[in-house]
Amino acid sequence: MPKTQEQTFGHASNKKPYHAKNHVEKGDTLIYALGGLGEVGKNMYCYEHENEICIVDCGVLFPGDDLLGVDYVIPDYHHLIRMNKKRKFLVITHGHEDHIGGIPFLLKQVQIDAIYAPRFAKALILKKLSEHKGLEKTKIIEIDENSSITTKYFKVGFFNTIHSIPDSLGVHITCPNGSIVHTGDFKFDLTPVGTNADYQKMAFIGVTQPDLLMSDSTNSGVEDFSISERKVANEIQDIMRKTKQRLIVATFASNVHRVAQIIEAATKFGRKVIVFGRSMENVVDIGRKMGTIKVKNSDFLSPEELAHTPDDKVCIICTGSQGEPLAALSRIANGTHRFIHLKPGDTIVFSSNPIPGNQSSVNRVIDNLFRSGATVLTKSILNNLHTTGHASKEEQKLMLQLVRPTYFMPIHGEYKMLMQHRQTAMETGIPKENIFVCANGDILILRDHKVLQSDWRYQGDDIYVDGNDISGLSTAVLKDRRILADNGLVAVILAIDSKENKMDAACSIQTDIHGLMLIFICVKHSGYTHIFMRNFLQNSLAVFHLVQHLRINCLVFEHCDLICVRSKRILLVFSDVRRFHNFGNVFQLRMMRNII
Numbered sequence: 001m002p003k004t005q006e007q008t009f010g011h012a013s014n015k016k017p018y019h020a021k022n023h024v025e026k027g028d029t030l031i032y033a034l035g036g037l038g039e040v041g042k043n044m045y046c047y048e049h050e051n052e053i054c055i056v057d058c059g060v061l062f063p064g065d066d067l068l069g070v071d072y073v074i075p076d077y078h079h080l081i082r083m084n085k086k087r088k089f090l091v092i093t094h095g096h097e098d099h100i101g102g103i104p105f106l107l108k109q110v111q112i113d114a115i116y117a118p119r120f121a122k123a124l125i126l127k128k129l130s131e132h133k134g135l136e137k138t139k140i141i142e143i144d145e146n147s148s149i150t151t152k153y154f155k156v157g158f159f160n161t162i163h164s165i166p167d168s169l170g171v172h173i174t175c176p177n178g179s180i181v182h183t184g185d186f187k188f189d190l191t192p193v194g195t196n197a198d199y200q201k202m203a204f205i206g207v208t209q210p211d212l213l214m215s216d217s218t219n220s221g222v223e224d225f226s227i228s229e230r231k232v233a234n235e236i237q238d239i240m241r242k243t244k245q246r247l248i249v250a251t252f253a254s255n256v257h258r259v260a261q262i263i264e265a266a267t268k269f270g271r272k273v274i275v276f277g278r279s280m281e282n283v284v285d286i287g288r289k290m291g292t293i294k295v296k297n298s299d300f301l302s303p304e305e306l307a308h309t310p311d312d313k314v315c316i317i318c319t320g321s322q323g324e325p326l327a328a329l330s331r332i333a334n335g336t337h338r339f340i341h342l343k344p345g346d347t348i349v350f351s352s353n354p355i356p357g358n359q360s361s362v363n364r365v366i367d368n369l370f371r372s373g374a375t376v377l378t379k380s381i382l383n384n385l386h387t388t389g390h391a392s393k394e395e396q397k398l399m400l401q402l403v404r405p406t407y408f409m410p411i412h413g414e415y416k417m418l419m420q421h422r423q424t425a426m427e428t429g430i431p432k433e434n435i436f437v438c439a440n441g442d443i444l445i446l447r448d449h450k451v452l453q454s455d456w457r458y459q460g461d462d463i464y465v466d467g468n469d470i471s472g473l474s475t476a477v478l479k480d481r482r483i484l485a486d487n488g489l490v491a492v493i494l495a496i497d498s499k500e501n502k503m504d505a506a507c508s509i510q511t512d513i514h515g516l517m518l519i520f521i522c523v524k525h526s527g528y529t530h531i532f533m534r535n536f537l538q539n540s541l542a543v544f545h546l547v548q549h550l551r552i553n554c555l556v557f558e559h560c561d562l563i564c565v566r567s568k569r570i571l572l573v574f575s576d577v578r579r580f581h582n583f584g585n586v587f588q589l590r591m592m593r594n595i596i
Contacts (some may be wrong), residue, residue, distance in 0.1 A: 001208070015246040018423060022445070022455045029446040031212070031409075034460055035059065037440050038216060038415045040097040042462075044075045045182065045411065049153040049175050053088045055112075056171055056182055060101030063464070066482070074102045075440070079458045080110045089113045091149070091156060093179035093184030094168040096254050096549045104132045105465065114139045116149055116156075118167035120256070145169065159205070160198040161186035164229075164255040164389030166292050167195075170202070178211035178449040185216050185412065187388065188395045191230040193257045194292075199402065201375045206404040211449050213405035217413030220420035225394050227387045227566050233261040235350065235384040235417045239377065240269045245345040246311035247271065248374075250321040250329045251352050255389065258351055259317065266315035274301040276328040276340070279320030284317075303339040312581035316340065321352035323361030323446040344373030351385050353470030374575035393424055400428045407434045407451040410442065571588035 014247060024030065029049045035042030061073040080088065090112050091098055113550040115138060117125055117302065121141050129135040144167070149156040157172040163185045171182040188197060219226070240247065246268075251258050258278070261553035266273050272297065272587050275284050287293035301309060306316075320329025325450075329348075331337040348369050354362045369376050379386040391399065400408070410421035418437045424437055436444055436453060441460025444453040 006353060019384060022452055024445060024454055024456055025442070025447070027176070027447075031180065031214075031446060031451075031455070032410065032442060032458055033438065033440050034077070034079070034458070035061070035102075035440055037418065037438055037442075040412070040414060040417075042073060042075055042102070043099050043412060044102065045214065047154070047173055047175065047180065048082075048086075049177070051086045051088055052153045054151075054154050054156065054173060054477050055080075055088060055090045057093055057099040057184070058090060058102040058106050059096070059098035060192055060465075061098065061462075067464060070464045072101065072105075072248060074105050074462040074463045074465055076459050076463050077106060080106075080196055087113055088149070089149070090115045091171060092121045092125070092169060092183070093120065093141075093161055094165050095124040096163075096185070098192060099185070100125055100128065102275040104129060105134055105175060106541055107135050107138060107390070108132075110522045111456045112138075114141055115142050117142045118143055118146070118169050120165060120167040120286070120290055120292065123290060124282075127282060127286065131480075133143045142269035143169070145201070157442055159201040162189050162192050162194050162195075162197045163187065164252070164257055164288070166256055167257060167285075172205055172210070173270050175427045175446070177263045177446040179208065180212045180214065180446070181210045182411075183207060183213070183215045183399060185218070185390060186395075186399070187226055187391045189226075189228050189230075190399055191228045193233060195505040202399070202402040210405050211401065211446060212401060212404050212409060214409045214411045214443075215399055215421065216390055217225065217396075217410040218416040218422040219388055219392045220396065220410070220413060222388070222392040223394070226392045227389075229257055229261075229387055231389050232258065232351070234377065236261055236349075237265045237268065239347070240265045240271065240315070243347045244312055246314045246316070246343075247347050247349065248316040248318065248329075248332070249349045250318055250341075251350075251386075253277060253283045253319050254320060255352075256283055256287055256292055259283060260270070260287060262315070262317055262351070263293055263295050267295060270328075271313055271315040272298055272301045272305075272309060273315050274306055276315050278335075280328075282317050306339055311345070320365065321350055321362075322355055322555055323363075325361070330365055333365045333372070335372075340467055342369065343462040344372050346372075346374040348374050349377045349385065350376070351377040353386050353388075354377050378399050385518070390564055393420075396421060396424050397428055400425055400430070401455035405430070406449070407436070409436045409438065438456065498554060 011555065015314070027050075029047065030046055033043075033045045033046075035044040036059070039061060041059060043057040045056045045061040047056070058075075059557075063070040063073055067073070084554050088110065090103070092115065100121060100566065103115070107129075115125065115509075117140055119142055122140050125140060126538055129138055145160045147158055156175040157168045157174075161168045161184060163168045168184060168186065170184050170186065173180045173182065186197070215306070220503060236249075244570065249262050251262065253259070263273050263284075275281050284293060288295065301314070316327035317330070320327030320332075324330060326342075332340050332342060335341065350362075350366075365377050366378070377385065391533070408422075408425045408426070410418040413421065415437075420436050422435050426432055436451070437451075437462065438444065441458045443454035443456055443458065446455050507529075
């Protein structure tokens with residue numbers, strides 16, 4: 001059952017007292033997000049009526065610097081697991097990771113009848129599922145703007161939108177209690193690269209008076225219209241024409257239209273193309289198969305051919321525009337890339353904007369590039385090297401005017417973005433009381449063409465994924481990792497005679513890390529090895545942590561969490577050095593012959 005909502009409902013902006021009508025009743029259509037509200041990423045929106053659930057998108061959120069060792073953040077699927085007897089189908093709006101990245105984790109836990117995805121997204125999903133054993137035969141049905149999905153309670157239609165990836169769709173959902181328009185990620189571009197938005201269909205949907213619009217809020221704080229992708233294409237061609245040396249272009253691998261423009265510009269001006277970065281290579285491969293990226297095999301270089309090709313005939317396209325430490329551009333800047341070594345005269349183009357939070361890492365990469373003598377071009381008011389794939393404030397107004405909903409719910413954005421989008425909707429004439437700013441897990445009720453805020457909510461937590469483990473990391477593990485990251489790690493290794501179970505020789509080991517000094521003195525006595533430790537603790541510091549579970553001889557020392565012996569070496573592992581300060585400066589630790 002959903003949890004009872006307190007009077008302060010999530011972080012909703014229109015706080016109102018709850019009455020009996022806000023209780024969920026039989027026959028209501030429930031609308032809620034398990035991800036995508038209060039954050040940019042992890043998009044997952046559910047429309048539930050009786051025994052059917054229509055899920056729109058299933059994405060991941062890439063972790064910040066504070067989530068050490070976490071590969072992905074996914075929504076909590078427990079509600080869908082509990083509702084496994086209900087029929088569920090998944091609709092995908094487009095193929096970006098924040099909309100499809102969670103699909104393998106969802107399929108391992110929840111029974112999904114079918115996945116409906118546009119052409120390019122379907123190819124990306126198939127590639128992703130091929131890497132997960134047992135998911136290769138998942139039923140995926142290709143859809144386009146003319147497709148229709150009809151179930152017992154839902155009828156789902158689609159319309160073309162413009163985004164930075166091909167085959168991006170908006171969704172029109174009709175159910176017994178009314179209709180909902182879900183925009184997905186979109187922007188309006190009057191001179192687009194690729195398929196244009198279907199303004200006529202959006203306007204026709206607006207004539208039918210849909211009850212609720214759920215719209216992309218990512219660029220709610222950006223004024224005016226965004227620049228056209230066509231202007232970016234012209235800027236890139238201009239750089240290709242003027243540059244006489246080697247050219248390296250870094251951009252988002254997910255921005256398929258941009259990658260296609262870069263490749264087309266390079267071939268137009270007689271340059272051979274080489275691509276570095278696993279995600280970039282995958283996108284180019286799928287884009288060529290789909291016909292989105294039109295280039296001959298002869299226009300590509302292999303890594304071995306790169307060194308023998310004139311600089312003015314080379315265009316390198318790589319990942320790393322956000323300063324990711326392991327991405328191709330960062331390795332190029334650090335001089336650790338296997339095939340590319342910078343030289344004076346190289347031109348590096350950043351066809352991107354730093355995502356909030358990445359500015360320092362991007363600046364660090366740019367600084368290293370300049371130190372190598374390269375010319376670096378970045379997005380500024382003086383050029384058109386990048387444009388967004390999300391609607392700015394004026395474009396959001398246009399969507400609101402085309403669809404003309406009775407109720408409005410901003411989605412896909414941080415809380416500030418949702419509130420800014422709320423203000424935009426009010427400016428277009430939607431009453432304040434008809435706008436709902438919700439959190440993950442909050443439930444809206446669609447009842448007889450009216451939208452109400454429920455006094456129930458579902459669990460909307462984050463699940464941290466380490467590798468392919470979908471059980472989720474506990475906060476205790478993350479806390480330990482933060483301690484290690486902040487304070488460091490000390491591992492003391494001593495030689496030992498495994499036959500005699502004694503130290504090979506008396507020894508003294510000194511280490512000084514972050515103000516922590518440990519002195520180990522080894523002596524022989526009564527068949528045991530005594531280790532006397534003097535601890536001069538200048539700063540409280542947790543330094544020891546076991547990083548592997550080894551099936552080895554285990555020796556238990558007093559006041560010591562674990563000591564492991566392997567290959568005639570001994571590893572002392574302490575959870576917190578501060579504990580020793582409470583017992584004095586000198587400790588006698590007796591080694592017990594305890595074999596596991």
